[in-house]
Amino acid sequence: xxxxxxxxxxxxxxxxxGGLAGLAAAIAAAATGANTLxxxxxxxxxxxxxxxxxxxxxxxxxxxxxxxxxxANPGFTPWFAxxxxxxxxxxxxxxxxxxxxxxxxxxxxxxxxxxxxxRFSSLxxxxxxxxxxxxxxxxxxxxxxxxxxxxxLDGERTVRxxxxxxxxxxxxAGHLAGAASEAPDRDELQHATLIxxxxxxxxxxxxxxxxxxxxAVIARGASRGELPADCDSVLVRPGEQPDxxxxxxxxxxxxxxxxxxxxxxxxxxxxRYAHGLAxxxxxxxxxxxxxxxxxxxxxxxxxxxxxxxxxxxxxxVMQETDILEAVKFSDAVARSSWPIELWRGHKGADFKYPxxxxxxxxxxxxxxxxxxxxxxxxxxxxxxxxxxxLRVLGTxxxxxxxxxxxxxxxxxxxxxLTQVSATEVHxxxxxxxxxxxxxx
Numbered sequence: 001x002x003x004x005x006x007x008x009x010x011x012x013x014x015x016x017x018g019g020l021a022g023l024a025a026a027i028a029a030a031a032t033g034a035n036t037l038x039x040x041x042x043x044x045x046x047x048x049x050x051x052x053x054x055x056x057x058x059x060x061x062x063x064x065x066x067x068x069x070x071x072a073n074p075g076f077t078p079w080f081a082x083x084x085x086x087x088x089x090x091x092x093x094x095x096x097x098x099x100x101x102x103x104x105x106x107x108x109x110x111x112x113x114x115x116x117x118x119r120f121s122s123l124x125x126x127x128x129x130x131x132x133x134x135x136x137x138x139x140x141x142x143x144x145x146x147x148x149x150x151x152x153l154d155g156e157r158t159v160r161x162x163x164x165x166x167x168x169x170x171x172x173a174g175h176l177a178g179a180a181s182e183a184p185d186r187d188e189l190q191h192a193t194l195i196x197x198x199x200x201x202x203x204x205x206x207x208x209x210x211x212x213x214x215x216a217v218i219a220r221g222a223s224r225g226e227l228p229a230d231c232d233s234v235l236v237r238p239g240e241q242p243d244x245x246x247x248x249x250x251x252x253x254x255x256x257x258x259x260x261x262x263x264x265x266x267x268x269x270x271x272r273y274a275h276g277l278a279x280x281x282x283x284x285x286x287x288x289x290x291x292x293x294x295x296x297x298x299x300x301x302x303x304x305x306x307x308x309x310x311x312x313x314x315x316x317v318m319q320e321t322d323i324l325e326a327v328k329f330s331d332a333v334a335r336s337s338w339p340i341e342l343w344r345g346h347k348g349a350d351f352k353y354p355x356x357x358x359x360x361x362x363x364x365x366x367x368x369x370x371x372x373x374x375x376x377x378x379x380x381x382x383x384x385x386x387x388x389x390l391r392v393l394g395t396x397x398x399x400x401x402x403x404x405x406x407x408x409x410x411x412x413x414x415x416x417l418t419q420v421s422a423t424e425v426h427x428x429x430x431x432x433x434x435x436x437x438x439x440x
Contacts, residue, residue, distance in 0.1 A: 007126045007157065011037040012411035013404070014148055014161035016131055019047020020393050021377025022167035023113055024076050024400030025407070029165075030123035031432050034408035037159055038117075038125045039150055042302055044110040045117070045125070047169060047377075049393055052305035053106050053195035055237060055246050057081060059338040059394030061093065061100035062357055069093050069100040072337035072357055073398040075429050079437040080116070080397065087112045098353055099338065105240045128153050134164065134176040136370050146372060148173075162411040165374045165403055167396075170262060171310045174379070180369040183310040184384045186259050190307040190343040194249045194274040198282065200294035201245035206238040217289070218281065227284050231277050233347045244298060249278055250346040251304070261309045271304055307343060307391065312373075314381025315418065316363035323389045326356030331422040333402035334360040336395050340388040352388075360390070362422045365403040371416035374403040405429055 013029040015022050018040030026038040038045075048054045060081055061069040071078040081102060084090045089108030093100050117123055133149035145160040166173035171181045183189075205214045215234055222232035233250035251274055253259040260266040278297075285292040321327070323340055336359075340352040364381045367373035375381070377396035389395070405428050409420045 007124050008035065008037060009159055011035045011124075011159060011161045013037070013163050013165065013407045014146065014159060015039070015165045015167060015404070016173040017047065017166065017168035017377070018042070018045040018125070018127070019167060019169060019377055019396065020049055021379075021396040021400035022047070022165070023117075024080070024397045025165045025167055025376055025404035026123055026125075027116060027120060028076055028401040028404030028432070029408040030120040031436050032405065032408040032412070032428060033122055034411055036123045037161070038123065039129045039131060040125065040127050041130055041168075043127055045113040045127075046106065046110050048305055049104065050106045050110040051302035053197065053246060053301045054305055054393065055104055055106055055195065057090065057102035057104050057393050058099070059336070059392035059396070060102055061394075062337050063098055064095045064100050067095065069095065072335045072394070075433055076401040076437045077394060077397045081394075083116075084109060084112050087115075103237065108240070126150070126152060131168075131172055131176060132156075134173050136164070136177045136179075136372060162414075163372045163374065163407040163417065165376065165407055166312060166379045167375070167377045167400055169306070169309065169378045171312045171375070171379045174312045174367065174370075174373060174375065175310065177370060177373065179367050179373055180313040181310055182313055183262070184308065188384060189259060189261065189309070190388070191253060191346045192251050192261070192307060193305040194251055194278060194301070195305055196247055196249075196278055196300055197239060197244060197298040198247055198295055199241070199244050199298045200292070200296050201236075201239070201243055202289070202291040203238070203242060205291065206236060206245055211236055218284070221284055221288065226288070228277055228280050231281050231284075234281065247278070247281070249274065249281065250343070251277075252346045261306045267304065274304060275300065308378070308384075308387065311387060312375045312379050312381055313368050314364045314375065315366050315368050316361050316381060318360070318364050318380070318382035318386040318390065320352075320383060320385035323358050323386050324352060324354045326354050326358045329359040329361035331362045332359035333362045333365070333406070333422050333425050334395070334398040336360055336389050338389045338392045338395060340385055341392075342385070342388045354389070358389075360395075360399060360402075362402065362406060362420075362425065365399055365406070366417045371418060372410070374407055374417055376400040376403045401429070
């Protein structure tokens with residue numbers, strides 16, 4: 001399935017991956033007038049937010065002060081978040097301890113994303129497409145076009161572009177092109193989560209402290225053998241309708257095989273294992289708690305929520321100290337406000353809180369090996385620890401916008417990404433904020 005527009009054979013900017021980072025990159029580039037093509041492997045846009053049902057918009061706000069929340073980044077990100085609220089796809093922001101989050105409804109986000117891309121005539125979207133080849137031809141030259149090959153429902157296609165942005169989450173484009181990349185050791189990779197939708201939920205158990213009590217009941221059931229032991233870490237959140245809920249089942253790495261999120265065969269087996277745990281959990285709630293007797297599965301996610309796999313190496317690699325010490329950079333184009341959140345085990349995350357809001361330099365969004373390859377979202381250049389903060393949805397969207405604007409400027413002037421300055425990026429974003437993305 002593609003957008004209503006004809007998918008072009010040539011583009012100024014090619015964005016690979018339609019998650020929130022890719023969506024922001026593609027719309028930002030198209031808003032400048034650049035001919036932009038967005039390739040997405042799934043059937044809807046939104047990435048983990050829509051296909052893995054990640055239902056909390058994290059990284060949007062600076063640390064709360066006196067009960068107030070301020071957006072960490074200007075431009076497209078707050079504009080999108082506030083538009084999603086007006087569309088009915090998000091609730092009012094909430095303060096959870098030292099952070100602020102915006103609860104969202106993933107199906108609504110997918111709908112809202114589709115309405116947004118329809119506004120930009122220079123943006124084409126191809127869904128259900130798998131990138132199969134990427135030839136950057138000359139890693140140091142921008143005079144030669146990028147050649148990308150992808151397969152979709154219409155068969156094999158080829159597109160030529162001036163600049164590529166990898167927002168695939170797994171550094172798929174960069175890996176195919178032979179760009180410098182890195183993946184943590186499998187034992188170091190963060191744990192994943194299966195989030196699924198149910199109906200027939202007891203609403204009184206979904207509010208406030210009752211949610212924690214429900215999680216404790218489930219944990220006790222697992223410890224007593226009434227549930228599989230791997231069901232011992234569960235969180236529940238209300239859904240869009242009164243009797244709906246999202247259940248987050250935090251997954252162990254599974255003793256049967258070594259955790260390998262880039263291995264499709266493994267992920268298929270891992271998904272079956274996770275679904276089996278979820279079915280046992282639904283049965284436990286239905287039979288053990290009278291108020292949950294009508295509980296039933298409403299929908300599985302398209303994919304498990306993977307937090308970490310492979311990322312690209314940029315001209316600068318962000319480090320843990322950059323986040324924790326809130327380092328400022330002269331070429332800053334986005335800001336990171338989320339703590340370093342590492343799921344080293346499935347029972348909970350370890351948090352390290354920064355001293356303030358950290359800058360993200362443009363150099364961390366540009367490949368160190370290829371002059372016409374940018375990145376955003378989970379693909380950004382950072383250490384394992386730094387990515388614990390940088391990977392969240394709000395920050396992913398901010399980095400996507402920044403590299404999208406950079407790519408459009410580079411394509412328009414036949415420059416490499418490294419030849420575009422942060423000052424230029426800020427200048428064009430300011431103009432677009434007046435025209436499209438006014439702050440809420």
